[in-house]
Amino acid sequence: LIQEKFQCLYTNGTERIRYLYRxxxxxxxxxxxxxxxxxxxxxxxxxxxxxxxxNRQPDTLQYYRxxxxxxxxxNYGVSESYTVQRQVGPRVKISPTQSDSLHHPTLLVCSVTGFYPSEIEIKWFRNGQEETAGAVSTELLQNGDWTFQILVMLExxxxxGDVYT
Known part of the structure; x- marks a missing residue:
């Protein structure tokens, strides 16, 4: 198997670009x-x-440089409008899991799906106050359609009368 890979690595838009031919x-x-x-x-x-x-061939070096x-x-300029500037808001659904006993805590599941880009902050609130203890998260998953999903659970x-958001 022989492969060639061309990579463009961008920092701050096109402020700094690194090109790799592998x-x-x-x-x-x-x-x-x-x-x-x-x-x-x-x-x-x-x-x-x-x-x-x-490295001894000036024309080859000039081409790759x-x-x-x-x-x-x-390519950054051509695709910027539908890649870099693309934004899709998340869909959020909160649901409780069924508990076998009244003495066990309830597990609330927040499903956050269909968002882009991947950077997202998810917080639990009970009656307007942030809840941090008992919160766990799955890893961020790619959906294959340029969107992401994640689950955040709260025990x-x-x-x-409690309201969770």
Whole structure:
């Protein structure tokens, strides 16, 4: 299996961009071009002959050094409106789980789904006061449609009239 991967890593929009061109043999990276260095570098000994050969070819180096502007900066501008600026609000559903006993605390489950980007803060409130003890969360999950989901549970002993949000 031979693979090539082209990566653009962005910091603060296009304030800082790093371009990586990576080559794999049998799922192991063996040589890469890194725009921070401006040269090809072997990742394993298998990559040393390619890195040395490509680093002696001025046209090859010029091509890959220009990829940051030609490929990364260009594609950022083309896709910014539907990637970087994209925002989808979460859908939230709170539900109790069934308890086997009246003496056990109730587990409330907050299901937060369908949001983008992934950065989100979820807090439990009981009667307007933040509840932190007894709250646990699953890991953030990708849905496969550019949205995310997470569950946050709260173990509590509700009293008549309590309102949870």
């Amino acid at each position: 080559n794999y043999w049998g799922r192991q990276e063996y040589v890469r071009f890194d725009s921070d260095r401006g040269l090809f570098e072997p990742v394993t000994e298998l990559g040393r002959p390619d890195a040395e050969r490509w 220009g990829a940051l502007e030609r490929f990364c900066r260009h 509590t002993a509700p009293q008549r």
